[in-house]
Structure formats: C-alpha cells, structure tokens
Amino acid sequence: MKVCIYGAGAIGGYLGVQLAQSGADVSLVARGAHLAAMQQNGLKLLIGDEERVVKVRATDKPSELGVQDFIIICLKAHSITGAIDAMKPLLGSHTRIVTAVNGVPYWYFYKHGNQFEGRTLESIDPGARQWNELGPERGIGCIVYPATELEGPGVVRHVYGDKFPVGEASGETTADVQNLSKLLEAAGLKAPILDRIRDEIWLKLWGNVCFNPISALTHATLDVIASDPATRALAKAMMLEAQAIGETFGVKFRVDVERRIEGARKVGAHKTSMLQDLERGRPMEIDPLVTVVQEMGRMTGIPTPAIDSVLGLVIQRAKVAGLY
Structure with missing residues (x-):
C-alpha cells in the first residue's frame, strides 16, 4: 500500500518515521527549509534519548508521487482547502483520505443521518470545496493524541503519546479502515477502530x-x-x-x-x-x-x-x- 503524508511537520514527521521504519511505502509532502533538510539528511525523530533517522521520499510536488492508497492529511485544518489542487494527482478511484487534523473534518455530515445529512461547514470547508473535490466518501476519521514538536528543519521531537484512533463515518469496520489500523499498528502506534468516531x-x-x-x-x-x-x-x-x-x-x-x-x-x-x-x-x-x-x-x-x-x-x- 502506498501512503502519502500530506503535511510532514511535527505529527506528520512522527508518523513518517514510524511508518518508514516498519517498511511501509511512505512518501512525505512538505516545504521550505524542513523539506530541504529531509531531502539532504533524512528525517530525524527524537524519542527520549533515542534518535531514529530515515531516508524517505519527500517533495513539495505531490504530482511526482502518483496515485496513493492512503493520503494522511496532517496539515492545519485551515490549510487544506488551499492544497486541494496539488493533492488531486494523488487521488485514484480507491484512494482514502485520512483526516489526522484537529477539529471537525470536512466529511463530518456524510452518512450522519437525520436532518443534518449531507450538510457542509463553511468555517472549515469554505465553498464546500473539500466535500465536492476530495469527496466525503473518501474520508476516514483519525484523532491525533500524541504531542510532538518540530525542533528544527528535518528534526521532530516526540513529547508523549502514540494513539491514533480511526473510524469510518458510517461506523462500519471496512477493509480500508482495517488496513489503515494494521498499517499504523505495524508502525508501533495504537490505532483502535472506533464505530463512533x-x-x-x-x-x-x-x-x-x-x-x-x-x-x-x-x-x-x-x-x-x-x-x-x-x-x-x-x-x-x-x-x-x-x-x-x-x-x-x-x-x-x-x-x-x-x-x-x-x-x-x-x-x-x-x-x-x-x-x-x-x-x-x-x-x-x-x-x-x-x-x-x-x-x-x-x-x-x-x-x-x-x-x-x-x-x-x-x-x-x-x-x-x-x-x-
């Protein structure tokens, strides 16, 4: 399975190192000095006194990476709409979008039921662009509990936590969410599947x-x-x-x-x-x-x-x- 971490900052970088060390086919989208450092020296994760360094494909041109099985979005939520066009080359018919972001995800009212079914939220998805262009059916919820810091370009420090609960909007335990959970757990993370994400x-x-x-x-x-x-x-x-x-x-x-x-x-x-x-x-x-x-x-x-x-x-x- 091909996994792209879109926004490989502190949390994204932590995920990237853990996934890469477990043998996952992972690539990172980042920018600026942080990207340059990762391309030159690899991505370093500091956990306590331990250093983990991985050489992993990192770019600011997502179109170079091809279609992905999972896109794990680790951007600040207010930055997602501006990244939609760059993200589109990563999307195939089977691609799932994992919203590892703070707050309410764009797909929140997909398969929600009752009178709110299909509603969009202007404050987090202006003009419903994420809903219309990424598609709510692609979304998988992911709650980020670890605390991490970007200590410097190409260097992430883990402060505490390793839990990333995941779940489908419908509450179903699909093959996709099972594969995602296994992928994260193989990387040494806790990723319980929740039926009420x-x-x-x-x-x-x-x-x-x-x-x-x-x-x-x-x-x-x-x-x-x-x-x-x-x-x-x-x-x-x-x-x-x-x-x-x-x-x-x-x-x-x-x-x-x-x-x-x-x-x-x-x-x-x-x-x-x-x-x-x-x-x-x-x-x-x-x-x-x-x-x-x-x-x-x-x-x-x-x-x-x-x-x-x-x-x-x-x-x-x-x-x-x-x-x-």
Missing part, C-alpha cells in the same frame, strides 16, 4: 474549543487555566455549550465536564497549539477549533454566549498579530 472527535474538540483560545488570550498553560477559578469557570461554560450542540447531533460524551477539565489540569504546564502558533508567528487555528462549534450551534439553534465572547476576543487578538 464522531464521539472521539468531540471529546478532543471539547477541550480545544476552550483551552486553546483562553491560552492564546492569557498566555497561560493548561494547569493554570484549569486551576484558576475564573478561567476554569469560563472553560466549563464553553464546554457545556459545546456539549449541548454535540448531543443534538447524537454525540455521547463518555466523561463529564469536570473530569475533562481535570484531565487537562493534570497534563501540567503545557502550552496549547494555538498559544504556540501565536508565539511563533504562525496562523492560528481558530476556525477549525472554535468558529466551527459556533457554526454548529447556529445550525442547531443552541445559543453560545461564552463561545461567542471568547471567539470574538481571540479573533481580534489574532488579527492584531496578523495571524488570522
């Missing part, structure tokens, strides 16, 4: 919708946000709004809000991805993590006053920094 999407989104923007506004780490009474209460209010929306779509939350916040507190002095982007001058992932929940609230008629307020503030913060 949307529940897991929301469980991660539940924390992202509040902790990311609050951290970008306050510059506080997770332990501080979840311990300070004011920011903890704000996070809880945002999460309860999000939970009401998710449950309208049939989502089941397997932990309660207090336990979810406590889990974030126990992560410790961790900077969220949105805060890291702000500090490093990179576009902030606001629409896929926050605006999309507001949009889904509008779809369901559920008011989101706490989310609206924080979203307005973090968008203004990003605009002032030139990162939105």
